Amino acid sequence: MDVTIYHNPACGTSRNTLALIRNAGIEPEIIEYLATPPSRATLEKMIADAGLSVRDAIRKKGTPYDELGLDDAALTDQQLLDAMLEHPILINRPFVVTPLGTRLARPSEVVLDILPDSHKGAFAKEDGEAVLDSEGKRLV
Template identity: 70%
Template sequence: MTEPIDIVIYHNPDCGTSRNTLAMIRNAGIEPHVVEYLKTPPSRALLMQLIARMDIPVRDLLREKGTPYAELGLQDETLTDEQLLDAMMEHPILINRPIVASPIGVKLCRPSEAVLDILPMPQKGAFAKEDGEAVVDAEGRRVS
């Protein structure tokens, strides 16, 4: 019997990119732990760990669209990582999504097909995004 594959997706069900990413994880035959991060935000320590594992600057995790980004003045390049983290802790909607953690790595899956790079299992069949864009063919191979 094989060990279950531990994958976590920090998910927003209102986000198409997040829904497509979740569907691709499931298309690989994996049922991930789904964390609706707006209802259950990650702790500051966990968020810092995820950012470190993604090897991205804190600023790269900030979401601008549909958030208080501009009103909070977060475009100010002089803000420290600590200040940006403070804003994300106070307003979790500022955390860009979806973030997926797998045994292979952690990634901000924008575009959604970026998840394919960190899934330990191949796609089980064809997959198209909600908008109809083909991502994986019938043999489970990535479409360019």
């Protein structure tokens, strides 16, 4: 199965999502979006396919969101996308694209909605929260 994750290795949610994908027996294409941001068309498509608004896809914490005044309700989606492309840290993460759909995997177990049921046993997040049981069945 072709799976792409827009990944930030410094983010625990992104690392947990990547580990869940691998637990399904899939080695995804990993795009470190801070170094290689998606194109505008790709970003727009991921946001739309995930059923989000552009505002839903913006990360506020640890970003220049406030300094750039992005909380201004008068800003258009195109202006918000411009900011996200100029400052990729504003793109919330991780986005995951599979043939079964696209999700912003927050929390990380959201990715299970778009992965095949092929998990290789138990899985717990980095913080110890159990997500899959010993048979690879979803707990949360």
